[in-house]
Amino acid sequence: MEPLVLPSQQQLREHWVGKDLEEIPKPAVVLDRAIIRRHCARMKRTVETLGVGFRAHVKTHKALQIAEMQMDNGDPEAKFIASTLLEIEMLHPLLKSLKDAKKSVNVLYGIPLVPSHISRLATLAADIGEGSVSVMIDHPDQVPYLKDFFEVARFPVCVFVKVDTGYHRAGLPPISLNKNGLLEKLAKAEADGWVRFLGLYSHSSLSYTAQSPAEAMSHLIGEIQGCKDALGRWLSLLPTDRELVISVGATPQISSSHNLVGEGTDYPEAQKLKALLDNPCLKNNDVKVKIELHAGNYPILDMQQVSTNAREGAGSFEDEIAISVVAEVCSVYNDGERDKSEALVAAGTLALGREPCANHSRWGVLSSWRVGAERTTTRIVVDRISQEHGIVAWGSGMEGKPVPLNVGQNVRIFPNHACVAAAFFGWYFVVDSDEDQDGSRVVDIWVRGRGSGVSDPFLMTRFQ
Template sequence: MDSIMLPSQGELFQRWIGKDIADVPKPAAVLDRAIIRRHCNRMKKTVQALGVGFRAHVKTHKTFQIAKMQMDNGDPETKFIASTLLEIEMLHPLLKGAKAAHHPANVLYGIPLVPSHVPRLAELAADIGEDSISVMIDHPDQIPYLRQFFEVTNFPACVFVKVDTGYHRAGLPPASLNKNGLLEKLADAEVEGWVRLLGLYSHSSLSYGAKTADEAMVHLIGEIHGCKVALNRWLPLLPKGRELVISVGATPQVSCSHDLVQNGSASPEAEELKALLRNPCPENTEVRVKIELHAGNYPILDMQQVSTNARSGAGKFEDEIAMTVVAEVCSVYNDSEREKPEALIAAGTLALGREPCANYPGWGVLSSWRRGDDPGAPRLIVDRISQEHGIVAWESGVQRSIPLSVGQVVKVFPNHSCVAAAFFGWYFVVDSERDQDGSQIVDVWVRGRGSDLTDPFLMTRFQ
């Protein structure tokens, strides 16, 4: 039996451009380019107005195309975060192009250093140029591996020390930042020339439990304060005479910062946050400190993100979430064969993920796309899921019939776009500004897999 070959991006592009998303093999991931563009433009205006740095995470989408949109963010430096080596390889042409144009460019490998990955990180950095790759440290035993980096590149590795400000996924609490002499060993390595400390980094997803913009601001304020405590406590061990960065954020925390610009928010939380962003360490004259915000999910969003209400005045979730999963209805149970009416769709845990959402009990919400819903009707949700199937029911548990038919194509907004997207090799792209129905495929974006970017078809389109 011949092996099954995945199509190239060129083949996907020529096969599907101009077609309707209802006609693609399902389940499939769909992105609305217009929504993504709108979110990226909003971020640019906010970063420029606040005068802070910005670092864009690519782990949600893993695409060259959205990374390019994130680059235009109002920060004169091109800065990314990646969770995998493949994501960094995907970003390689962008970083190298920025360097060639004499623009600062850097990607942070966004988990505490994985020693076996140092050789490949060093190869990429050597090709892109000095200061192009940063790593994250939270244990002194990680530091010696950076000498290998220097031996390949002949320039120092850029380093952030990871601070745990309460999320407890990775990092060190402020009082323990010098664990087993970590900061002292970093200082020694910097004197020897094979490490350069950039600053402190915190990433807290505690804000996913927020319900208002002010609550999200409290989480961002807490992150900044945690990093300030760490910096002030360990200042004697930190480099002097240059700017250090406090990098903080997650999509809800960063989304709430839009309120500081767009709505002129005057809440106590907003006033405190504005002051921190302007001057995070006024009490400290020994070192210059700049705030850098970071976020990754913001161009796409999902049910979990919009439930935080972190940006005041946001539209309906159907206008804010750029990703849907298209799926086909394979059965309907409206004839009292079950306790309540239900329908079966051919998309389950693999296609939607199994991430809960704070504001409703399901695993995805059906879009009104091509369904003609009564605006006052309850929502249809994916009420239960198994590996390849989802069971659709009314959110409120009402007993009316499910208005779906066998063979009908539906769109589902996932709870967590990062997890849902992981099942798919590419996205079918629509543009609701060009096509109000959001159904015509205008592009196909392959998720980063490193070698795909050597495809001549791709490179001619990305130039």
């Protein structure tokens, strides 16, 4: 039996571009390019207006086309974060071309250092150029491995120290930043020439439980203040000959920063946040501090993100969420077979994701696309799921009404978590609601970076 060979991106484009979403194999994941453009443009306006730095995460989408849109974010430097080596390998050609064009580039491997990955990271960095790769440190035993990076790349690796500002996934609390002499060991490594200290990094997903702009802004304030406290406490062990970076964020927090340049500026939290961003420097010293915001989900959004209500004046789900899963209705139960009317769709845990979100207890929400329900009415929701199938029903208040679906009908489902929903699929079917109001015609195919093995042709020649 011949091994399965996946089609190339060009072959996918030749076959599917121009087709209606009704014609594509299902379940399938769809992105609306127009919405992504709007979110990226809004981020650019905010970053430029606030005068802060920005670092774009690529873990949600894992697509080079979106990374390129994220790059135009108002920060003169091209800065990214990745959660896997494969994501960095995906970015490698882009970073290399930017560096060759004399643009400052940097990608941060966004989890505390994995020692076995040093060789691949350093090989990529050596090809892109000095300053192109950063790592995250939160334990003194990680420091010796940084010399291995230098031995391959022949220049120092850039380093953030990970601060835990309350989320407790990774990092050190401000009071323990010098755990077992971590900061002294980094200072010694920098003096020896194989480390370049950048600053402090915090990523707190506590804001995913927010339900208002004020709550989301308060989480961002807490992150910035936590990192400032850490700098102030340990400044004597940190380099003072450069601008130190405080990198903070998660999509709800960063979405809340839009309130500072639009609606929502009358919140007390908005005034406090604006003051922190305008003057992040520590009192009574001359050390310069720069705030760098980071986020990854913001170009796409999902039910988790929009349910935080972090941005004042946001539109409907159809206006804000760029990702949807297209699924086919298998069966309908409108004739009293169950306590309430329901329908079965051919998309379950694998296609939609693993869990409800903090402010939305169901597994997804149906778009009004070709369903006939007005956007302002109670929504049809994914009430429960199994591995390959989902049960949809009316949300609260409409339980006695028949579900307006038919066998064979296609529906689009807004998932709770874009990162997890997209992970099941190898590529996105791209539509553009600016070009096609119904958002139903495939205009492009974007292939996702997937897996954990060596995928970059440049690296493959070096690890055979």
